[in-house]
Amino acid sequence: QLQLQESGPGLVKPSETLSLTCTVSGGSIGSSGYYWGWIRQPPGMGLEWIGNIYYGGGTHYNPSLKSRVTTSVDTSKNQFSLKLSSVTASDTAVYYCARGLVAGNTGYYFDYWGQGTLVTVSS
Amino acid sequence: SYELTQPPSVSVSPGQTASITCSGDKLGNKYACWYQQKPGQSPVLVIHQDTKRPSGIPERFSGSNSGNTATLTISGTQAMDEADYYCQAWDSSTVVFGGGTKLTVL
Numbered sequence: 761q762l763q764l765q766e767s768g769p770g771l772v773k774p775s776e777t778l779s780l781t782c783t784v785s786g787g788s789i790g791s792s793g794y795y796w797g798w799i800r801q802p803p804g805m806g807l808e809w810i811g812n813i814y815y816g817g818g819t820h821y822n823p824s825l826k827s828r829v830t831t832s833v834d835t836s837k838n839q840f841s842l843k844l845s846s847v848t849a850s851d852t853a854v855y856y857c858a859r860g861l862v863a864g865n866t867g868y869y870f871d872y873w874g875q876g877t878l879v880t881v882s883s
Numbered sequence: 884s885y886e887l888t889q890p891p892s893v894s895v896s897p898g899q900t901a902s903i904t905c906s907g908d909k910l911g912n913k914y915a916c917w918y919q920q921k922p923g924q925s926p927v928l929v930i931h932q933d934t935k936r937p938s939g940i941p942e943r944f945s946g947s948n949s950g951n952t953a954t955l956t957i958s959g960t961q962a963m964d965e966a967d968y969y970c971q972a973w974d975s976s977t978v979v980f981g982g983g984t985k986l987t988v989l
């Protein structure tokens with residue numbers, strides 16, 4: 761059974777960089793056909809996609825966050841990571857990592873999710 | 884940018900059928916999927932590729948997608964189905980979520 765676990769600081773100061781890591785167990789992050797994604801959810805609000813990365817390094821980002829987002833994969837540790845720069849209070853959210861699959865040419869979905877980690881931006 | 888619109892809330896009586904819609908421009912030309920999220924929990928995929936149920940998802944969950952609207956249908960709704968439901972699609976290599984629908988079973 762595939763499992764994903766987010767880790768990182770729960771508190772980040774405004775203007776600093778939020779850094780999270782997702783550790784994958786029960787499967788290889790280098791498996792062909794799978795993408796690895798980040799999604800966030802501000803308290804009491806809906807889901808917002810942040811971005812996806814393929815183990816080979818290809819990335820796609822939410823246009824509204826693209827200028828501040830960097831993702832990477834470490835296949836030796838079976839981990840992938842998120843960095844979000846210049847954070848403000850509006851970046852306070854539960855951050856989820858998830859495994860994504862492309863379906864044909866017109867579909868994409870996340871089949872496994874981490875438990876999520878709350879990151880609060882505050883001084 | 885592509886947008887998906889869901890009703891904020893839907894109510895259903897136990898044992899009845901609940902339908903949650905998701906609207907987007909020519910959504911029927913894309914695959915839609917649906918997630919269930921209960922309070923304090925991570926989202927769970929309940930429908931992918933419009934109509935497919937992942938292993939472990941009850942048969943009472945079904946989906947359809949045509950024209951501009953995808954629909955999640957829950958037949959014989961149970962109290963345990965009370966949750967937030969999100970639709971999601973893929974457009975120009977970006978993932979788009981609907982705003983979510985709170986399903987109340989009363």
